[in-house]
Amino acid sequence: MKTWTRRAALVGAGGVAGWGIASLINARLPVYDGTRRIELPTAETVLNDASGLSATPVHKHITLSGPSDDALIAAIRQELAQAKSDKRPLNIGAARHSMGGQAIPRGGTAITFDTTDIDLDSTGLSYRAHAGARWSQVIAALDPAGFSPKVMQSNNDFGLAATYSVNAHGWPVPFGPMGSTVRSLRMILPTGDLVTCSRTENSDLFALAMGGYGLIGVIIDMDIEMVKNTRLSPRFAVMDASAFAPAFRDAINDPGVTMAYGRLNVERKTFFTKALLITYRETSDQSNLPAASGSGWLSHAASRLYRAQLGNETFKSFRWWNETRIGPRLAAGDVTRNALINEPVATLDDRNPSRTDILHEYFVGFDAFEAFVQACRDVIPDSYQEFLNVTLRYVAQDDQSVLSYAPVPRIAAVMSFSQELTQRAEADMARLTRALIERVTDIGGAYYLPYRPHATLDQLAAAYPSAETFARAKRALDPDLVLRNNLWDDYLGQL
Numbered sequence: 001m002k003t004w005t006r007r008a009a010l011v012g013a014g015g016v017a018g019w020g021i022a023s024l025i026n027a028r029l030p031v032y033d034g035t036r037r038i039e040l041p042t043a044e045t046v047l048n049d050a051s052g053l054s055a056t057p058v059h060k061h062i063t064l065s066g067p068s069d070d071a072l073i074a075a076i077r078q079e080l081a082q083a084k085s086d087k088r089p090l091n092i093g094a095a096r097h098s099m100g101g102q103a104i105p106r107g108g109t110a111i112t113f114d115t116t117d118i119d120l121d122s123t124g125l126s127y128r129a130h131a132g133a134r135w136s137q138v139i140a141a142l143d144p145a146g147f148s149p150k151v152m153q154s155n156n157d158f159g160l161a162a163t164y165s166v167n168a169h170g171w172p173v174p175f176g177p178m179g180s181t182v183r184s185l186r187m188i189l190p191t192g193d194l195v196t197c198s199r200t201e202n203s204d205l206f207a208l209a210m211g212g213y214g215l216i217g218v219i220i221d222m223d224i225e226m227v228k229n230t231r232l233s234p235r236f237a238v239m240d241a242s243a244f245a246p247a248f249r250d251a252i253n254d255p256g257v258t259m260a261y262g263r264l265n266v267e268r269k270t271f272f273t274k275a276l277l278i279t280y281r282e283t284s285d286q287s288n289l290p291a292a293s294g295s296g297w298l299s300h301a302a303s304r305l306y307r308a309q310l311g312n313e314t315f316k317s318f319r320w321w322n323e324t325r326i327g328p329r330l331a332a333g334d335v336t337r338n339a340l341i342n343e344p345v346a347t348l349d350d351r352n353p354s355r356t357d358i359l360h361e362y363f364v365g366f367d368a369f370e371a372f373v374q375a376c377r378d379v380i381p382d383s384y385q386e387f388l389n390v391t392l393r394y395v396a397q398d399d400q401s402v403l404s405y406a407p408v409p410r411i412a413a414v415m416s417f418s419q420e421l422t423q424r425a426e427a428d429m430a431r432l433t434r435a436l437i438e439r440v441t442d443i444g445g446a447y448y449l450p451y452r453p454h455a456t457l458d459q460l461a462a463a464y465p466s467a468e469t470f471a472r473a474k475r476a477l478d479p480d481l482v483l484r485n486n487l488w489d490d491y492l493g494q495l
C-alpha cells in the first residue's frame with residue numbers, strides 16, 4: 001500500500017542560467033486547457049546554452065507550465081503535429097546546461113517545462129515527479145521527509161528528464177548513472193502516442209530514451225527511487241596518482257562508504273601526479289538531521305580559490321596545498337547527504353564576460369586509469385587552455401541504456417577548463433578535445449556527450465559502438481525526424 005505525500009507544485013524556473021526564462025514572463029500568454037503557455041513572439045529567437053558558444057536560431061521558444069496532465073499531453077501533441085506539418089524540428093530542454101546545442105532545435109520549436117509536481121511514496125522509497133522538475137526542487141520536497149535523491153549530478157540546477165536523457169551520474173556510491181534509479185516514465189512519442197516505459201513495459205523505448213538526448217520521445221513524468229537522507233562524516237587521503245585507482249576501488253567496495261570522489265593536482269609542472277580521495281561514511285548519530293542548506297561559506301571560499309588559479313601556477317599549488325592540508329580540517333565536521341548535493345552551479349560562476357567554463361568528461365576502466373593519467377599529462381599541459389579542476393567519480397556498469405558510456409564499471413574524470421572567448425581558443429579547444437578523445441578511446445574508454453561538439457564522427461562511433469543501432473531505431477520511431485537537436489544534426493543523424 002503506497003502512502004503518497006504531496007510536497008510541491010508549480011515552482012518557477014528562476015535558476016535557469018544563460019538566457020533566463022524569467023525574463024520571458026511578459027511575452028504573449030495564450031492559455032489553453034489549463035496548461036500555461038508562454039511563447040516568444042518572433043522568429044528571430046536565438047537560444048544558447050551554458051557554454052555561451054551555441055547561439056542557434058529557433059522558430060519559437062515555448063515555456064509550458066502546469067502538471068503532467070491531459071492538458072500538457074494535448075499541448076505537446078499539438079506542438080508535435082504543428083512541427084511535423086511545418087517540417088521543423090522540436091526539442092525539449094530543461095536548464096540547457098548541456099554545452100553543444102543538445103537541447104536546441106535549429107530553426108524549430110524549443111520547449112521548456114517550467115513546473116514541478118512531486119509526490120513522495122515513503123514506503124516504496126520513490127517519488128513521482130514532473131519531467132521538468134529540477135533537483136533543487138526535488139531536494140526541497142524530499143529533505144523535510146528525511147529522504148534524498150539516490151543519484152543526481154553534483155549540482156542541483158538540472159532537470160529530471162534531462163538528467164535521464166543524458167543519463168548523468170553523481171558521486172553517491174556504488175551506483176550507476178541516474179537512469180538505473182528510474183522505475184518508470186511516461187513519454188509522448190513523435191507519433192503523438194503516450195507510452196509508459198520501464199524495465200518490463202516498452203523496455204526497448206526505456207533503454208533508448210535513457211541517455212537518448214530527447215530524440216526518442218517527450219518525457220512528461222517519472223517514477224524515481226530515493227534513499228534515506230543521512231548524516232555523514234568525511235575522510236581525506238592524499239596519495240600518488242598511481243595509487244588512486246586501487247584506493248578508489250577499495251573505497252567503492254567498502255559498504256560503509258556512501259559517497260566518494262577524488263581529485264588530482266593541476267599545476268602544469270607536476271600535472272596529475274598527486275591524488276586526493278575523499279570518502280563519506282554514516283555517523284552513529286542519525287537523529288535530528290538539520291535541513292539541507294544551500295551553498296555554505298566553505299563552498300564560496302573554495303570557489304574563490306578555484307577562480308584565483310586562472311593563469312597562476314603558484315595559486316594552483318596553493319589550492320592543492322589548501323585542499324589537502326587545510327581543507328580536511330575545515331571540512332572535518334558532519335554534514336548531511338542532502339546538504340552535500342544541494343549545490344547550485346552559480347556558486348562556481350566566473351562572472352567574467354571574456355571567458356567561459358567548459359567541461360570535458362572521460363570514462364575509463366579502473367585498469368586503464370594509469371594510461372588515462374599519462375594521456376592527460378601528454379596532452380593537457382602543453383595546450384593553451386586553462387585547466388582548473390578534475391573530479392574523479394565512480395560509475396557502476398550500465399548495461400541498460402543503448403548509448404551507455406559505462407559498459408563496465410568506470411572511473412569518470414570531470415574536467416573544468418576556463419576558455420577564452422576567441423576563435424583561437426575555440427580552435428585550440430577543438431584540437432585538445434580530439435587529442436584527448438583519441439587517447440581515451442584507444443584505451444577502451446568513452447567521452448561524455450553533453451559537452452562541446454568537437455569529436456569527429458569516427459570518435460563518436462569508437463566511444464559509442466551502439467550509436468548506429470540507436471540512429472536506426474530513432475529513424476524507425478521518428479521517420480519525419482521531428483525530435484532533433486545538434487547531437488542529431490551533427491552526429492547521430494550522420495551515421
Ligand SMILES: Cc1cc2nc3c(=O)[nH]c(=O)nc-3n(C[C@H](O)[C@H](O)[C@H](O)COP(=O)(O)OP(=O)(O)OC[C@H]3O[C@@H](n4cnc5c(N)ncnc54)[C@H](O)[C@@H]3O)c2cc1C
Binds near residue numbers: 132167
Ligand atoms: C556545472 C555543471 C556540472 C555538471 N555536473 C555533472 C555531474 O556531476 N554528472 C553528470 O553526469 N553530468 C554533469 N553535468 C552535465 C549535465 O548533467 C548535463 O549537461 C545535463 O544535460 C544538464 O541538465 P539540463 O537540465 O541542463 O539539461 P538540458 O541541456 O536542458 O537537456 C539535456 C538533454 O535532455 C533532453 N531533455 C530535457 N528534457 C526532456 C524531456 N522532458 N523529455 C525528453 N528529453 C528531454 C534535451 O533534449 C537534451 O538533449 C554538469 C554540467 C554542468 C554545466
